[in-house]
Amino acid sequence: MSSTLIGLCAVASGAALGACLRWGLGLALNGMQPTLPLGTLAANLLGGFLAGAAMAWLVRHPELSPAWRLFITTGFLGGLTTFSTFSAESLALLMRGEMLAATAHSALHLIGSLAAAALGYRLVAS
Template sequence: MNSAINFTNTVAVGLGAALGAWSRWGLGIAFNAILPNLPLGTLIANLSGGLLMGVAMGLIGLGSLDHPSLRLFVTTGFLGGLTTFSAFTGESLSLLHRHEYHLATFHAFTHMFGALLMAALGVAAVQYVKH
């Protein structure tokens, strides 16, 4: 894989990151008001990002996502911008500061294990479609 720092790769990562961040922002606007105490937008971003990362990993494993700039656009750029550890951390800390320990635990569990599960499902989906 040629992931060298060059103009094409830099633009690919930057554009992907912008699109991912805008998508995460839109998810927050669309879904955070549904459950004011539990930010669904970030959860949806992290779970869908996990699923899409699994799909990307599956495609990379098949050699289908082989162009270095496209791979960087999707993984480091778009999915890096879409998913967010910093927002997850801030939201978890906010729940803890409000003494909402059950919600904080649920929040942390669903983000961490949910994203892992979604990534595994993404890889499995690619394997299923391949066969």
């Protein structure tokens, strides 16, 4: 099997698992707070944390094959996190005139994901 096909299978299978987790988080959490879809926020914060952890872990494991790296990063984490849904939710809040909620929503996703990534990196790198 070619390395391109192996990479494609790694990305596709990782993305499927990540997307299923994101969907499950949405089902479990989005109805809890009508103004702030908590499932999307949880997916992005968890994804940020895991991305930071993966960055630190992958540096320590250069022997890990490119296919596994693709499975974890581009596949699983790409399927778990969602910039498009976050953007659509922010736009919907703005269109309803909920400026404070839209600002809080955007800040939580952006700052929260960066902070979660830094925490994940720090915990694994130390």
